[in-house]
Amino acid sequence: MKLFEGVIEKDILKDILSFIGSFVSEARVKISDEGATFCFVNPENTVASYITIPWHCWDYYDFKAEEELEIGLDVRRTLEILPVFEGLITVAIEKDYKLNKETFTLAFLLKNGNLTYVIATIDPKAIRKCMPEKAFNEVKEKAQSGTKIVIESKILKELIKTAKQDLLYLESHDNEVIVYNGYRELEPLEFEGVVYNPSRALYQIRYLKPLTELKTAEEFEIYFATETPCYITTVLKHITREYAILEMLVAPYIPSEEKEWQEFAPKRVEYEHVITINIPKDLVRAIKHIKPNAIYIDENNNEIYFVYVIPKIRTSSYVVLKDIRGLWGMQGFYECVHNLAEFISEEITIGIVGDKLYINDIEVGSKATENFEVYKPSPSYNKISIPLEDFKNLISACGGETGRFAIIADGKCIRLVAITPEDEVVLSHCLFSPYEEKKIIRVPYIETLPRGIGDIVNIYYQGDLGSPIIFEYIKRKKREEIPLFYYNATPHPEMEKERIEELEKIIFKKPEMVMKEEKPPEEIPPAPKEIVEEADKVISEWDSLKKAFEDSYVTARDLYYKLLRQFEEIKKKKPTPEEVEKLINDFSSLGEIISKQISTLADFDNRVIKVQSEICKYDRNRCEKLKEIHEEIRKKVEDAETMLETVKKRIKDIEALMKTLEEINVEKEMARKWIEEAETSFDKYFEEYVKSVIAELKDKYDVLRSYSVDKLFEMFKKEHAKDIEEFKYQIVAECTSPEILEAYHYDTVESCVKHRIGLIVGKSPIIQEFLEKLAKKLEKEEKAEEIKPPKEVITVFDKLMDTFIVQLMLKGFREDEAREVAKQYETEIRDLAEKVEKGKIRQLKAMLKVIELSRKVKKTPVLKKIEESYEWIKRRLSEIERELPRIPPEYIDAELEELDNIIKSIDQSIEELRRLR
Numbered sequence: 019m020k021l022f023e024g025v026i027e028k029d030i031l032k033d034i035l036s037f038i039g040s041f042v043s044e045a046r047v048k049i050s051d052e053g054a055t056f057c058f059v060n061p062e063n064t065v066a067s068y069i070t071i072p073w074h075c076w077d078y079y080d081f082k083a084e085e086e087l088e089i090g091l092d093v094r095r096t097l098e099i100l101p102v103f104e105g106l107i108t109v110a111i112e113k114d115y116k117l118n119k120e121t122f123t124l125a126f127l128l129k130n131g132n133l134t135y136v137i138a139t140i141d142p143k144a145i146r147k148c149m150p151e152k153a154f155n156e157v158k159e160k161a162q163s164g165t166k167i168v169i170e171s172k173i174l175k176e177l178i179k180t181a182k183q184d185l186l187y188l189e190s191h192d193n194e195v196i197v198y199n200g201y202r203e204l205e206p207l208e209f210e211g212v213v214y215n216p217s218r219a220l221y222q223i224r225y226l227k228p229l230t231e232l233k234t235a236e237e238f239e240i241y242f243a244t245e246t247p248c249y250i251t252t253v254l255k256h257i258t259r260e261y262a263i264l265e266m267l268v269a270p271y272i273p274s275e276e277k278e279w280q281e282f283a284p285k286r287v288e289y290e291h292v293i294t295i296n297i298p299k300d301l302v303r304a305i306k307h308i309k310p311n312a313i314y315i316d317e318n319n320n321e322i323y324f325v326y327v328i329p330k331i332r333t334s335s336y337v338v339l340k341d342i343r344g345l346w347g348m349q350g351f352y353e354c355v356h357n358l359a360e361f362i363s364e365e366i367t368i369g370i371v372g373d374k375l376y377i378n379d380i381e382v383g384s385k386a387t388e389n390f391e392v393y394k395p396s397p398s399y400n401k402i403s404i405p406l407e408d409f410k411n412l413i414s415a416c417g418g419e420t421g422r423f424a425i426i427a428d429g430k431c432i433r434l435v436a437i438t439p440e441d442e443v444v445l446s447h448c449l450f451s452p453y454e455e456k457k458i459i460r461v462p463y464i465e466t467l468p469r470g471i472g473d474i475v476n477i478y479y480q481g482d483l484g485s486p487i488i489f490e491y492i493k494r495k496k497r498e499e500i501p502l503f504y505y506n507a508t509p510h511p512e513m514e515k516e517r518i519e520e521l522e523k524i525i526f527k528k529p530e531m532v533m534k535e536e537k538p539p540e541e542i543p544p545a546p547k548e549i550v551e552e553a554d555k556v557i558s559e560w561d562s563l564k565k566a567f568e569d570s571y572v573t574a575r576d577l578y579y580k581l582l583r584q585f586e587e588i589k590k591k592k593p594t595p596e597e598v599e600k601l602i603n604d605f606s607s608l609g610e611i612i613s614k615q616i617s618t619l620a621d622f623d624n625r626v627i628k629v630q631s632e633i634c635k636y637d638r639n640r641c642e643k644l645k646e647i648h649e650e651i652r653k654k655v656e657d658a659e660t661m662l663e664t665v666k667k668r669i670k671d672i673e674a675l676m677k678t679l680e681e682i683n684v685e686k687e688m689a690r691k692w693i694e695e696a697e698t699s700f701d702k703y704f705e706e707y708v709k710s711v712i713a714e715l716k717d718k719y720d721v722l723r724s725y726s727v728d729k730l731f732e733m734f735k736k737e738h739a740k741d742i743e744e745f746k747y748q749i750v751a752e753c754t755s756p757e758i759l760e761a762y763h764y765d766t767v768e769s770c771v772k773h774r775i776g777l778i779v780g781k782s783p784i785i786q787e788f789l790e791k792l793a794k795k796l797e798k799e800e801k802a803e804e805i806k807p808p809k810e811v812i813t814v815f816d817k818l819m820d821t822f823i824v825q826l827m828l829k830g831f832r833e834d835e836a837r838e839v840a841k842q843y844e845t846e847i848r849d850l851a852e853k854v855e856k857g858k859i860r861q862l863k864a865m866l867k868v869i870e871l872s873r874k875v876k877k878t879p880v881l882k883k884i885e886e887s888y889e890w891i892k893r894r895l896s897e898i899e900r901e902l903p904r905i906p907p908e909y910i911d912a913e914l915e916e917l918d919n920i921i922k923s924i925d926q927s928i929e930e931l932r933r934l935r
Contacts, residue, residue: 498653
């Protein structure tokens with residue numbers, strides 16, 4: 019009975035099982051209606067992994083079991099079976115009834131067409147437990163809080179392959195991420211780094227190596243934090259379709275002291291002398307071929323030699339880089355590590371600190387205590403050339419044994435000869451003629467001769483025994499010849515003398531070995547005058563053109579290094595687009611200069627080829643001279659083309675930097691727009707959310723029911739302005755983070771803000787606390803108001819009456835007089851007040867009528883009042899005078915007091931008259 023059946027690509031399943039098999043031989047597999055998950059923990063407890071294939075990623079998925087299935091899988095046995103399957107394969111789990119229908123085990127099936135293979139499952143309880151998902155996710159989140167690296171599969175593979183130490187060093191600070199493997203530090207353009215928190219960590223490379231074997235992974239995300247396992251994830255794809263998600267935790271190596279950290283960190287070397295050089299691809303291959311163990315720097319001739327030295331004996335092979343400017347102070351012979359070739363690439367930096375030699379910031383050697391002579395071919399040497407295949411056949415024939423290979427003259431021309439172990443003589447074709455002598459010229463030393471590469475072997479030699487013999491391996495490219503490497507075949511004089519005597523007995527004493535005579539050379543007719551003149555003209559012009567080119571080439575190369583330094587300086591800082599664009603233009607101008615040089619040389623080379631083809635029929639010397647010129651031109655064209663390619667490469671690097679800057683600017687602009695959108699959305703949704711909460715809670719407090727939601731919100735804003743700013747800062751920061759938007763599946767910044775406000779503000783009791791605090795405050799104020807006497811209410815009538823009194827006082831009435839007169843008009847003023855309160859007339863119009871009413875009141879002139887008071891005093895004094903004998907004393911005092919009051923009134927009237935005047 020089948021409990022599960024699914025169809026998937028074989029390559030995906032093979033990648034998953036191969037990866038697991040690198041750590042364990044058995045793994046747990048859980049299968050449910052959501053998909054299949056492989057998990058394991060290695061025996062050292064240093065690696066834990068979950069590999070999930072969701073149900074929708076299978077080509078076919080049918081889960082029939084009632085509950086989740088868990089099986090133990092023999093990973094290595096399954097891997098042994100997989101090669102017999104191709105393309106899509108069916109994976110199934112079924113009940114395997116071995117004894118009866120009540121007892122069964124689960125079987126793991128692989129099917130492809132008519133081919134079916136059953137693999138017995140293992141009891142999962144017998145396999146190491148997987149890391150609990152909760153614990154796995156906690157460690158994962160901690161790693162994700164540090165630093166993120168996104169790196170392509172091919173770059174990670176190269177990083178692991180070229181590692182020179184057991185630990186991978188990772189460090190981040192100030193938006194800079196360092197990835198170092200003991201050999202080199204990754205360039206910023208080779209990966210993407212994002213720093214959330216400064217971190218530093220070391221991880222064992224052997225645990226990362228299985229990742230490089232994943233053929234269906236295109237890139238990896240690596241998260242690391244200080245003293246925390248790193249979290250690595252990738253998506254396994256077939257063509258463009260995503261099938262599985264791989265997640266992995268790798269335990270860190272934690273040094274006990276800082277000194278151990280520095281042992282694995284990249285070394286920042288302060289050089290006394292340093293130079294960056296570009297090496298053509300062909301010469302890089304040649305260097306790796308001879309496996310040098312020394313470097314000789316010849317600053318006088320601007321040359322660098324990568325040399326293989328037979329310890330304490332001699333130099334054997336070497337590759338030379340010519341025309342390297344800037345070697346001042348670097349002269350010397352340096353003994354290096356045996357695997358020096360591994361440090362060589364198309365661009366390297368060579369530096370000197372004291373007697374130490376560094377390549378790409380790695381110490382590779384030191385100055386030799388004794389110098390070995392590097393033999394160089396000279397124009398004065400004799401030269402013979404032979405195709406590489408013929409040369410290899412001769413070396414093979416003699417078994418690579420010195421003393422059984424020689425340069426000979428057979429009486430007609432010079433040849434190479436090899437003596438087989440059976441003393442058979444193998445001769446090359448004629449390499450140089452005429453040569454009338456018959457002798458053994460030289461016996462090269464070939465015991466340490468490396469395997470040949472290239473197309474041609476040039477052999478340089480002199481006639482003296484023990485003098486230098488040099489093999490030059492040449493590669494033909496287009497119409498030029500490129501020297502790849504040189505081999506020192508110089509023999510010891512005594513040894514060579516003995517070998518010559520032995521070879522003479524074998525070669526010249528046997529008559530059957532004498533070569534057939536060749537036909538005498540035909541007579542060459544004299545060259546036409548115009549061809550000779552043209553040839554001489556080309557030869558003479560070449561000297562001046564050569565000098566002009568060399569001067570121009572040196573200038574261009576110096577300019578290149580100057581621009582290169584500018585580029586390196588720009589990479590270290592944050593350049594502006596204008597600076598980068600100027601550098602691109604400068605490099606482009608340099609490229610145009612070099613292109614013109616190449617074009618000039620190519621045009622002249624065409625003339626040389628044309629003249630050479632005509633003169634070679636008549637004049638061998640001029641023909642050879644033109645051939646040399648042609649070879650020189652091609653060499654210089656190759657140098658110029660190499661520089662042009664380097665310039666183009668730099669332009670691409672700078673354009674990549676420009677693109678990165680543009681992307682950063684686009685990201686900044688996007689970030690700015692996101693921030694604006696987030697801030698606007700916050701203001702909108704924060705008000706909506708807080709008002710909705712206030713509306714829901716305010717009715718719990720009787721004292722707040724009379725307040726509107728808007729009024730309460732304004733009070734909340736005023737009191738909690740600082741808290742609101744903090745909420746805003748947090749939510750804007752979260753909702754402008756691509757990681758959060760992606761992780762929580764927010765479609766837009768606005769949707770994120772809306773959700774996060776409810777989530778974050780909702781968790782805070784700040785609104786409820788505000789309402790409680792406000793309610794308590796208002797309740798206290800109400801109680802205080804009940805104790806206070808009620809405040810006097812000013813009515814419309816009071817205002818109109820006051821207006822009437824003021825108008826009378828302006829006319830000269832005293833306040834008491836004005837109030838007394840106002841009582842007479844109280845009815846009319848009250849009627850006006852009632853009309854205002856009922857809304858029949860406006861208050862302003864009522865006041866105007868009161869003012870008009872006050873104008874009707876007439877005031878007795880002050881002067882007349884004084885006269886009347888005076889007359890009254892006179893009459894009263896006459897009456898007192900007549901009645902004085904009958905008036906009791908106490909009444910006299912009262913009269914006097916009344917008279918005093920009248921006099922005071924008169925005084926006040928006088929003062930008022932003065933004021934009015």
